[in-house]
Amino acid sequence: MTSAFQGALDAVTRVRGVRGAMVVSRDDGLVVADTLMEGVRGNAVAALTASLFQRVAATGATAGAGEARFVQMQADDGILLALAASDEVLVVAITDANVNVGLVRLELLRAGEAVR
Amino acid sequence: MTDSIRAMSQEFARDPDSLVFLRLGEALRVKGELEAASSVALAGLERYPDLPEGRDLYARVLVDMGHLTEARQVWEGVVEMEPRHVGAHKGLGFLFYSEGNIDAALDHLEIAISADPTDESAIQALRLVRAAAADAEDDASEVADEPAGVFAGFEGTESMLLVDGQGRPLGGGIRIGSEDRSEHVAAYLTGVAQEAERAARILELGHWQWIMAEGGDANLHLTQPTPGTRLLVMRDRSIPTGRLAFQAARANAAAREWLDGQPQA
Numbered sequence: 001m002t003s004a005f006q007g008a009l010d011a012v013t014r015v016r017g018v019r020g021a022m023v024v025s026r027d028d029g030l031v032v033a034d035t036l037m038e039g040v041r042g043n044a045v046a047a048l049t050a051s052l053f054q055r056v057a058a059t060g061a062t063a064g065a066g067e068a069r070f071v072q073m074q075a076d077d078g079i080l081l082a083l084a085a086s087d088e089v090l091v092v093a094i095t096d097a098n099v100n101v102g103l104v105r106l107e108l109l110r111a112g113e114a115v116r
Numbered sequence: 117m118t119d120s121i122r123a124m125s126q127e128f129a130r131d132p133d134s135l136v137f138l139r140l141g142e143a144l145r146v147k148g149e150l151e152a153a154s155s156v157a158l159a160g161l162e163r164y165p166d167l168p169e170g171r172d173l174y175a176r177v178l179v180d181m182g183h184l185t186e187a188r189q190v191w192e193g194v195v196e197m198e199p200r201h202v203g204a205h206k207g208l209g210f211l212f213y214s215e216g217n218i219d220a221a222l223d224h225l226e227i228a229i230s231a232d233p234t235d236e237s238a239i240q241a242l243r244l245v246r247a248a249a250a251d252a253e254d255d256a257s258e259v260a261d262e263p264a265g266v267f268a269g270f271e272g273t274e275s276m277l278l279v280d281g282q283g284r285p286l287g288g289g290i291r292i293g294s295e296d297r298s299e300h301v302a303a304y305l306t307g308v309a310q311e312a313e314r315a316a317r318i319l320e321l322g323h324w325q326w327i328m329a330e331g332g333d334a335n336l337h338l339t340q341p342t343p344g345t346r347l348l349v350m351r352d353r354s355i356p357t358g359r360l361a362f363q364a365a366r367a368n369a370a371a372r373e374w375l376d377g378q379p380q381a
Contacts, residue, residue: 041319048315055311056329058234059304059336063350064292066332073312076322080315094319 005033008111017099024090049092053082085112141173153177168194172203200231218249226282233303266374281344337364341371
């Protein structure tokens with residue numbers, strides 16, 4: 001199963017500008033599988049992205065937006081992206097600020113399919 | 117004595133170091149056995165004098181006993197130890213509201229909600245205090261009317277919400293049918309912004325600029341028109357996210373202009 005995750009994550013990280021991709025437990029923000037460039041702090045990315053996703057999901061549910069599927073945080077020097085692959089896991093990517101987000105999102109969706 | 121209180125009493129007697137005194141004291145307080153609740157709280161605090169939850173329990177017991185001044189001192193001590201302690205801020209909010217000090221009550225309840233946006237009792241209390249504040253001031257309508265102008269000329273203003281740094285709505289609103297969800301959403305937005313700031317700082321991503329989320333029924337876009345304020349724009353899923361970002365940018369500019377024109381507090 002983990003190797004299936006790994007293959008899906010490899011496809012995400014092949015997109016130019018992607019620094020790392022991982023499968024993350026939604027409840028506790030722990031890394032299930034990852035593919036990271038050197039220097040990327042996978043545990044921190046996983047924990048912080050899962051926490052952010054939870055908060056955004058709660059906001060969306062309160063606002064009547066329904067169940068959160070995808071969250072993107074744009075920052076000066078990078079982007080965090082998280083896709084809800086199932087009730088248990090997120091597929092997460094950290095990228096450069098000028099990445100082709102549409103392409104990364106597409107690969108995250110594919111990875112999400114593989115993870116389900 | 118209920119079975120659960122008896123069981124907790126036995127556990128506390130068997131192990132005086134147990135934190136079960138927190139649940140036991142609260143159960144006794146709720147049951148109205150205030151002397152017993154006070155004894156349990158003080159016994160626990162002998163073991164754990166700096167435990168904020170223990171002091172919070174004792175303060176609640178003191179309130180029920182009518183010792184409001186002492187309760188306030190205890191809660192103020194909790195806030196000194198833990199500045200965002202939800203229970204202490206809720207308690208202080210209640211005490212100030214009881215004294216008629218609406219502004220101070222609002223301050224404490226807003227801190228409580230920003231620390232835990234899911235605390236329903238704090239949300240209800242804040243709603244009550246805000247209603248009281250509106251009733252008390254004939255000119256409160258000025259506060260309600262002014263924000264309506266923030267998004268003048270925009271479509272879908274019932275799905276656009278501008279909030280300040282403490283989670284208070286400034287303009288627009290979020291409604292589900294006839295239900296106004298603005299205060300709930302405003303409180304949650306504060307938590308989202310804090311989490312985004314934390315993530316950006318720890319991961320060395322610079323400042324966060326915006327957050328976009330796709331939901332099952334609608335998409336969200338969150339920006340910061342000025343430092344400390346947040347703007348949420350929500351649109352049906354039929355609106356592409358790129359167009360949502362464009363609309364959010366326009367709303368952001370309008371909000372910034374409106375905020376710039378407001379007198380400083």
